[in-house]
Amino acid sequence: MIVAERKPIEEILDMVKDFKxxxxxxxxxxxxxxxxxxxxxxxILASILRLARDKENNPLxxxxxxxxxxxxxxxxxxxxxxxGDYDGILSMACSIGPQYxxxxxxxxxxxxxxxxxxxxxxxxxxxxxxxxxxxGNCKIHLFGGxxxxxxxSKSLLNGPCGGSxxxxxxxxKDVDCVWHLIVEKLxxxxxxxxxxxxxPIKDWSTSRDxxxxxxxxxxxxx
Amino acid sequence: xxxxxxxxxxxxxxxxxGRVDIIHLLKSFExxxxxxxxxxxxxxxxxFLTGNLKARKKVNxxxxxxxxxxxxxxxxxxxxxxxxxxxxxAEIAREFTAKIKELGPSPFKGFAAKAx
Numbered sequence: 001m002i003v004a005e006r007k008p009i010e011e012i013l014d015m016v017k018d019f020k021x022x023x024x025x026x027x028x029x030x031x032x033x034x035x036x037x038x039x040x041x042x043x044i045l046a047s048i049l050r051l052a053r054d055k056e057n058n059p060l061x062x063x064x065x066x067x068x069x070x071x072x073x074x075x076x077x078x079x080x081x082x083x084g085d086y087d088g089i090l091s092m093a094c095s096i097g098p099q100y101x102x103x104x105x106x107x108x109x110x111x112x113x114x115x116x117x118x119x120x121x122x123x124x125x126x127x128x129x130x131x132x133x134x135x136g137n138c139k140i141h142l143f144g145g146x147x148x149x150x151x152x153s154k155s156l157l158n159g160p161c162g163g164s165x166x167x168x169x170x171x172x173k174d175v176d177c178v179w180h181l182i183v184e185k186l187x188x189x190x191x192x193x194x195x196x197x198x199x200p201i202k203d204w205s206t207s208r209d210x211x212x213x214x215x216x217x218x219x220x221x222x
Numbered sequence: 223x224x225x226x227x228x229x230x231x232x233x234x235x236x237x238x239x240g241r242v243d244i245i246h247l248l249k250s251f252e253x254x255x256x257x258x259x260x261x262x263x264x265x266x267x268x269x270f271l272t273g274n275l276k277a278r279k280k281v282n283x284x285x286x287x288x289x290x291x292x293x294x295x296x297x298x299x300x301x302x303x304x305x306x307x308x309x310x311x312a313e314i315a316r317e318f319t320a321k322i323k324e325l326g327p328s329p330f331k332g333f334a335a336k337a338x
Contacts, residue, residue, distance in 0.1 A: 009290050040245065047248035052291050054252075054330040 001030035001121065002094045003128045004037065004114040006045065012090070013052055015111045016060065019087035022049075024113070025079070025101065026066035027093035034128055037092030037114050039066040045092065045113060070097030076104045083108045119150075136206030136213065142194060144185035149202075151178035157199040159183075223308040227315035239263070240273020247284045247298055251330050257322035259299040261314065267304065274302060294325050 006012075016022055024042050032038030046062040053060035063086070067075045070093035083089060083105040091098040094116040102110040118130040133150040140147050149155045153171050160179035163170030167180040186192050204210065236242060239262030250258040260281055262274035278300045285295035299318060303310045 009287075040243070043245045044248065047245060047252055048287055048291070050252055051248065051330050055291060055293070057331065 001033055001119070002116060003034045003118050003120045003130075004031055004094050004116045006036055006041065006092075006114055007112070009048060009052065012045070012111075012113050013049065016049065016088055016090070019060065021061040021063075021086055022088045022090055023063045023065060023079075023082070023086045024049075024090045024092060025070070025097070026064070027068075027070045027091075027097055028066055029069040029071070029093070031093055031114060034122075035126070037094075039064075042066055042092055045090075067093075069093070070100055073100065073104065076100050079105065134207065135202075135204070136210075137203070142199075143182045144189065144191070144194070146178055146182050146185065148178055148182065151176070157202060159195065225308055225312040227312040228319040230319055231315045238268065238270045238273035239277035240268070240270055242277050242280065244280050244283055247280065248287070251297070251328060254328065254330075256328040257297045257299075257318060257325070259301055259314070259318050261301045261303060261311065264302050264304055293329055296321060297325060297328070 024046050026032070026037050026039055026042035028038060031041075035041065042064045046064050049060055049062050065079075065082075067078055069075050070091060079089075079101065083101075084107070086108070088109045088111060089098075089101055089105070090111050090113045091101055092113050094114060095112055096116075098110045098112045102108070119132040119134055120128050120130045122128050131147060131150055133147070133155070135149050138147075148157060153169050153175065154161060156179065160177055160183075161170075164177040164180055167177055169175040169177045183192075183195070186194055206213075234246075239260050242260050247258050247260075260277050262277050263269070265274060268274045281298055281300040284298045288295045288297055299321075301314045301318075303314065
């Protein structure tokens with residue numbers, strides 16, 4: 001899923017400093033799962049903003065709403081007739097949300113309250129890590145089910161670099177060397193022959209390097 | 223036990239402090255409370271095993287929020303006691319009330335409470 005984190009309160013307060021009435025819109029998708037922008041977090045942010053402005057004697061009216069998702073236009077329609085009531089709309093979805101809201105309501109001022117960080121999954125309750133770089137050409141099966149594009153700091157395809165030490169990446173002791181994990185896994189599976197031969201140069205045009213991407217499914221278009 | 227504790231303490235009963243969430247603590251301040259404390263079981267004695275531990279984490283989160291808003295983090299606190307310790311309950315009520323009296327009234331004017 002997309003993993004995001006709420007921006008610092010000071011940054012968000014600065015966005016709304018000239019407003020009197022705002023709407024905070026949450027998302028029941030990825031950001032609910034990573035506890036960043038779901039219904040609970042909308043409530044918490046709304047409360048914090050009210051308290052902060054109470055303290056300055058400059059009250060802020062904050063309405064709260066959570067949509068199923070903010071990455072389908074049909075869900076954004078639920079804001080029809082409401083968006084115009086607010087000085088500003090704060091989206092608690094990943095960065096796609098505020099873009100969709102802004103697109104449907106061009107006269108509204110829309111702000112992101114989250115920083116979208118990475119594609120990843122949870123390691124334990126409250127801890128998420130990056131697992132995918134959306135390179136557009138998944139080949140994890142060649143690496144024992146692990147992704148060296150996302151999880152190797154240098155996205156190496158042919159083995160660890162000299163910085164791999166005690167199973168950790170040289171950039172931080174908190175980062176596993178995924179190549180260490182790949183080799184251990186393939187040794188366990190008795191498939192080290194997967195690593196013989198040099199992998200060809202990766203064609204990065206399927207990744208963001210090829211420009212903004214789009215997928216068209218003719219079989220699904222109405 | 224007919225023990226006395228300050229009338230300014232309003233009790234909200236929950237089956238376990240694990241039920242208390244961040245929003246409850248923040249809303250209390252929105253509604254005009256000068257301080258909020260969570261009274262849970264002794265650590266290790268939670269009937270639901272980790273409810274009181276989770277509550278402490280949420281209290282710590284709200285302490286950080288209060289700090290970031292330029293207010294005293296001590297306005298929110300976590301206390302642990304056995305359900306059988308009546309005198310300790312009263313003692314904590316008195317202790318926390320005294321602490322809040324010292325800190326003064328809440329800097330949040332309670333517009334939400336007034337508007338309601």
